[in-house]
Amino acid sequence: MDVAINLVESYLRLNGYLTLSELEVQRRSKSGLYETLTDVDMVAIRFPGDLFATDAHTDEDCRMLLIDDPALRLEPETIDVIIGEVKQGEAVFNPHLTRHEVLHTVLRRIQWVYAGTLDPVIDDLAASGVSRVPARSGGTIRTRLVAFGRATAVDLNTISLTHMVEQMVSFMAEFDDVLRPAQFKEPVPAFLRLLSKSGFTVSKA
Secondary structure: OOHHHHHHHHHHHHOOOEEEEEEEEEEEOOOOOEEEEEEEEEEEEEOOOOOEOOOOOOOHHHHHOEOOOHHHOOOOOEEEEEEEEEEEEEOOOOHHHHOHHHHHHHHHHHHHHEOOOOHHHHHHHHHHOEEEEEEOOOOEEEEEEEEEEEOOOOEOOEEEHHHHHHHHHHHHHHOHHHHOOOOOOOHHHHHHHHHHHOOOOOOOO
């Protein structure tokens, strides 16, 4: 797996998202043969509700261990769906990402959570990169395109690699006691955790 994709997936999982990475989208060509149209680097879905670093069921002190990154701009009673493009360079979108067949293929994986059809969602994403429609179980589903990569700003449709690294390092430092027995098996979080355990500090030059 590309190291940048591993970083993005680890960051999103840390913040409570369920993820699917490197999803290939197939289509039939004019010759009648099937080909890969593109691959979607990241698909992620997060359901509403607070996320804590450890079980907060019986211990009120654990509720202080809230994982909350304002950069994700989560909204109350809203399912957040991210269709992401991941770059080690500048955070830009692959032109194929907004094609109807690509978005339809991706969103069909989670179509059940939408109250209506996918066409309005796909139209909104192609036009503005963000869609808000009713969820099947009530509330709202916000679906958005997000470019992950090198960027000077973080907004609804852009999250920088720098921000994700800083957030993961900060989380590991803040919740060191909680994470001490945890085992990180993915390369990026494992390396960042090793640096933290070894006493290194990670900061942007």
